[in-house]
Amino acid sequence: KRLILIGPPGSGKGTQSPIIKDDYCLCHLATGDMLRxxxxxxxxxxxxxxxxxxxxxxxxxxxxxxxxxxxxxEAMKKPSCQKGxxxxxxxxxxxxxxxxxxxxxxxxxxxxKVLNFAIDDAILEERITGRWIHPSSGRTYHTKFAPPKTPxxxxxxxxxxxxxxxxxxxxxxxxxxxxHKQTEPVIGYYSQKGIVANLQAEKPPKEVTxxxxxxxxx
Ligand code: AP5
Ligand code: ZN
Numbered sequence: 744k745r746l747i748l749i750g751p752p753g754s755g756k757g758t759q760s761p762i763i764k765d766d767y768c769l770c771h772l773a774t775g776d777m778l779r780x781x782x783x784x785x786x787x788x789x790x791x792x793x794x795x796x797x798x799x800x801x802x803x804x805x806x807x808x809x810x811x812x813x814x815x816x817e818a819m820k821k822p823s824c825q826k827g828x829x830x831x832x833x834x835x836x837x838x839x840x841x842x843x844x845x846x847x848x849x850x851x852x853x854x855x856k857v858l859n860f861a862i863d864d865a866i867l868e869e870r871i872t873g874r875w876i877h878p879s880s881g882r883t884y885h886t887k888f889a890p891p892k893t894p895x896x897x898x899x900x901x902x903x904x905x906x907x908x909x910x911x912x913x914x915x916x917x918x919x920x921x922x923h924k925q926t927e928p929v930i931g932y933y934s935q936k937g938i939v940a941n942l943q944a945e946k947p948p949k950e951v952t953x954x955x956x957x958x959x960x961x
Pocket of ligand 2: 773
């Protein structure tokens with residue numbers, strides 16, 4: 744299956760992805776995670792790195808279409824992505840959606856389903872400000888909704904958890920603005936193709952998983 748997860752910051756895309764991935768043996772490509780990893784490893788150098796870092800960390804704006812399209816194009820060539828994939832955080836603009844269609848067309852493939860994580864903006868601040876992540880695995884916790892066994896420590900490795908620089912109430916506002924302006928039209932783009940499934944993403948994580956499984960088995 745070729746799946747796209749769309750939803751605002753904190754809607755649960757990164758929480759549901761590993762579960763879907765294990766159930767269906769798909770590769771999970773999260774552009775936000777990939778960009779953060781690239782910054783950590785300093786794969787993007789010099790001025791470009793600085794500008795992007797400031798934008799993402801401090802302002803919550805989107806990086807350029809060309810940069811993410813390049814990253815996805817490269818990643819989708821991996822053998823593990825040939826049978827199917829979950830795109831988490833991509834496409835986020837109509838231009839990116841059109842580019843993805845082109846890439847897939849060249850392989851004789853297309854997107855099967857778009858899962859729309861529908862949720863009220865008002866719920867997201869608590870989710871975002873309470874999130875803690877384990878950077879190297881991408882495991883996500885929440886102080887209230889999904890606490891680690893020991894506060895501040897990853898359950899599996901015992902390594903420290905960190906908070907994302909863009910997970911503040913102020914930056915969330917710009918991230919939501921970018922979502923409504925640039926990403927919501929992408930839902931319209933795929934609705935026209937009749938492949939969007941709406942999820943009630945404000946439900947508890949396990950109930951959202953059940954909804955996802957229902958959509959994917961239908
Ligand atoms: P990205 O990393 O994609 O961030 P995002 O879209 O803002 O999404 P989040 O990761 O914040 O939310 P999520 O839905 O994964 O939430 P999670 O499951 O962790 O992008 C970051 C930046 O990179 C962008 O701002 C942009 O600059 C750049 N970028 C990335 N892709 C790009 C692109 N294609 N084009 C241009 N720029 C791009 O859940 C959040 C918290 O809530 C967790 O603590 C979790 O435990 C908890 N939680 C999850 N589900 C539930 C639930 N059902 N009930 C209660 N709590 C829950
Ligand atoms: Zn995420």
